[in-house]
Structures are given as structure tokens and as C-alpha cells.
Amino acid sequence: MFVINEMPAQIDAGLVELLERVEVATIGHVLHSGFVDPALRAVLPNKRVAGTAVTLRIPNADSALLHYLTAHVRPGDIVLIDRCGDTRHACWGGVITNAMKLAGVKAGVVDGPATDFSEIAKVDMPMWCRGPSPITTKILGLEGAMNVPVSVGGQVVKPGDAVLCDESGVIVLAPGEARAIAERAIKMQEDEIVLLERLRKGEKLPDISGATALVEGKRQH
Template sequence: MDHKYVVNPMPKQINDEVRELLSTVETATIGHFRFWGFCDREIRPMLRGKHVVGTAVTLGIPGPDSTLLHHAAGLLRPGDILLVDRLGDNTYACWGGGVTAAVKASGATAGIVDGPTTDLAELEESDFPIWSRGIASITTRMYDLGGRMNVPVSIGGVVVHPGDVILADESGVLVLPLAEAEQEARRALDLQAKLHVHEAALRRGEFKLGAHTGASDLVKQSLAP
């Protein structure tokens, strides 16, 4: 029998060690050495200054309908991040002030929507971290069209599995398989420490950026007669 709705069990949450390691890692630091797992840059933070780490809970709902989203809001746990695949729709806003209030009340960490949101003033007032493709006026309704929860979804061109590690900040959204998250976090923390030292030295005028990176040598070699 083909059910309109599929609601799979909630995924195992990420462990405290991984959460702590990533708590000070910037997505852009990992972007120095990793190419995959970064969502389309059009999925942007609706609030400034937010940095979140959490467990991926996934949802796929069709364009004008948000029935399953309202149900899912009641299943979320502290530490979860709800990622909503809009199945290619970029017209209907499924997430606004009411959904924000419900998701925030669950203790969940954040919401990420591959489509527009609405009620910007209410989102800002809630201080709840949201990433989306912007703001729209046309909203979803209770059309009961169906949906899927805790299945693989597509968010900004990235396949997200329930239980994946989500890191999101002002620079974007990164999806990491749990098996890779600790290694990538430690590598990023080491790189961040080195970058902070180098940037401090640059501000003091101790060396030129091109000399340090080798860029100046490459340019000079090309210009040499």
C-alpha cells in the first residue's frame, strides 16, 4: 500500500564530543580543505551571528503543503536541526512565525529550509536560527498532500541523511557524515589556530600575504623575461 506519509524513527543524535569539537569550528575553515557537503550558498542565514551544530532530522514536503511539517514540529528533540526539502519549490513559504514558535518550543537547535520562509520580523524576534532561500509572501496550507520524514533528502544540492552532523553559521550550511565529523573538526581546529597566528602577524606587518602563500613568487616567475 502506498502511504501518503512516511514517518521513520528519529535518528540517533550526535555525541557530545563531536558537538563540542564543532562548537567553535567555522564552515569556511572546513571550506579551506573540503569540497563536498556544502549547501548551495543561496541558502542563507535569516539571523546574523548564529552558529549551530546538531543532528539532522529530515523532511520532504511538496510545494503548497506543510501538513507533515506541522506534525514533525511535535517530534523534535533538543539538539535536532530540522532540514526541509521543498522538492524544488521556491514559491511557497512553509516556515514562518508559527512554525518557528513550535520548533523552538521543542528545544530543537535550528531550522534549514531549501526554499523561502516568511514573517521575517517574527523570525528576528524569536532569535531562533533559521537558514533559507529568502522571504516569500505566499504560504503553504493544510492540503494533506503527503510527505516523507527521516529519509534522505536534498538540501541545496547536498544529500542529507537522518543523523548526519549539521554545522551552520553566517557563511553557510555544511553536512558531514557522522563517521567523518570528528576528523574534520580536529583538522579544522588545528587550521584555525594556525590561521589566527598568521593573521595576527599580518596585522602587525611582519610579512606580506603574497610572500607567505607563495603567490608573489608565482607572479614574479610569470613576469620574468
């Protein structure tokens, strides 16, 4: 049986642009939740993309619903796939990569393996997964769910969430909270530029960060 829900509303283009100025690791200084398991790693280096979460839950070796989704995705979407614990079968390969790229999909995030990494590089499709596998899914037509809440890397993802991916990992944000978080992170990144300039001029990091005062204030004599 297949559960098919409508495609979610896409997040504002201005918010996407703002998020793509943010490093995921900077948000890690602000938040402790929302992050996908870091075992889901970028296939391609030096990519940072943000977009709207489109979700799939496809158990076992059946990728019929993923093929179906390629006719419905839109430019700006990021496809996140709950594989229900299957770490053996690669649901995402060269054909899916090309179909998603042609549809304008920003990235794929699979809680499981993928395959055809050379094709992913050739097409330049940003991709996060648990590594490669040569064993692929099949078009079985058994079951699955599209645009439902899913679990990807231990993180609940709802269709329409804001997603930001880069070399450090993947974070999922509620659309209503994403702008404030992005603005705070960008301010931190700007402050870091000032900090690095102070270091280059000879100041010491613990003096700037306050670590010197904290440690020496509790130093045993």
C-alpha cells in the same frame, strides 16, 4: 501518502561542541563537497549552530507533515526541509518557529522561502532559507516523507548527519568523518591567528603563503 521513519540517533554532545568552534568557510579550505547551495542564507546574523539532521520532504503547498514533526523533534536537532523545487510557498513561519524553539530545535534549513522573519528574530531561531515569501503552505494532508534521504540546496542529507550552519552557509557531514574534519579546521583557524600576528609585525602575505616564490619563479623577463 506519508512515509514516517524513526527519529535518527543524535550525534555526540562533544562533537556538537567541537563543530561549533569551526567556521563553515574554514572547512571550505579543506572540502569541496557537502556544502548546501549558498543561495540558502541566514535570516539572523552572527549565528553558528551544529546538530543532528532531521529531514523532511514536503512537496507543493502541503505543510501537514511539518506540523506533525514539531511533536517529535528533540533538543539538539536541526530540521532540513526538501521543498521539491517549490520556491513560491513558505512552509516555515511564526507558529512553526515558536513550536520548534520550544522543542529545543537548534535551527531550520529550508530549500525554499520562509515567512515571518520578524518573529524568527524575536524568538531568536537560527534559520537558513532562500528568502521571504508571503504565500504560505496549508494543512492539506496530501503527502510527504520524514527522516528519509533528501536533497537540500543540491546536497544529499541523510537523517542523523552532522550539520553545521553559520553566516557563510551550511555544510552536511557524515558523523563518522565530522570530528577529524572539525579538528583539522580548528588547527587551520589557530594557524590563521599566528599568520595575522606575523602580518601585524610587518611580514607580507605573499611571502608567508608562498605566492611570491610561485609568481616570481614563473615571471617573464
